[in-house]
Amino acid sequence: MAKSAGPSLPETIASRLRSEIIAGKLPAGTALRQDKIAIEHGVSHIPVREALRKLEVEGFVIAERNRGSFVARLDAEDAIDLGDLRRTLECLAVTLAVPKAGEADWERAQAAIEAAEGKSEIDDWATANWDFHRALYAPAGRPRLMGTIEQLWRNADRYLRAVWQMQDYQDHSQDQHRAILAAFRSRDSARAVAEMQHHIDAATQNMVGLLRRATAHKS
Structure with missing residues (x-):
């Protein structure tokens, strides 16, 4: 059997840069110099x-004519856009998954809640x-839907990290996760969707509020 091809050079470089942007190692506005990146990876431009x-x-980088590429800044309107997309697609995933999910899925979700506790x-x-x-x-069994959601999460992760340090955010998020899981366990699709909508909307509101306060402070 032929071995599956690994990631290409561009994919490998993009993955590393993406991870560093998400983790804040490359802050918003950082110039991404092609020559420097090429030297670090031992490749051509x-x-x-x-x-x-x-x-x-993917929205992580902006290219400016005659200036080069820069890490995209966090933006309130972008946070709203991501929140709207997440709500639509993730609530669809919930609707599809609730009837199919079983004990093993619930246990994995519960383990994740416990893993996040007090981090x-x-x-x-x-x-x-x-x-x-x-x-x-x-459990929805929709790989294309899952892939799209995962891509949205890569973008949203930068924003979620920004609100992570807000007072009581983690506690509220954990409580919301427990409510979502309880609805899954009772196979109540409508309640699971409502709890997920509330969870995503609350996170989005926190992100937008934080960014708008930061903008107002600068002005």
Whole structure:
């Protein structure tokens, strides 16, 4: 059997840059110099350009004519857009998943809730947070839908990390996760969708409020 091809050079470079942007190692506004990135990866400029184009399409990078590429800034309107898309697609996933989910799925979601409890490191919390949502959406059996949701999460993760340190945010998020899981366990699709809508809307409102306060403070 032929071995499946691994990630291409542009995909590898894009993955590393994406991870560093999400983790805040490359802050918003940072210039992404092609020559520097090429040297770090031991490659020519061609795969670097392809990687930056990919990240631009995903919303992590902006390209400015005659200036180069920069890490995209967090923006309140973008946060609203992401929230609207998440609500639509993730609630669809919930509707499809509730009738199919079983004890193993519920246990994975419960384990993720427990893993997130009291986390002091943002990377650990972010991983557990996605693990919870993925455990509940996976039973829907819609790989294309799941892939689209995961892409949205990559973009939303930067915003979620910004609100993670807000007072009581983690506690509220955990309570909302428990309410969502309870609805799944009772196979109440309507309640599960309502709880998920509330959860996503609350996160979006926190993000937007934080960004607008920051903008007002600067002005």
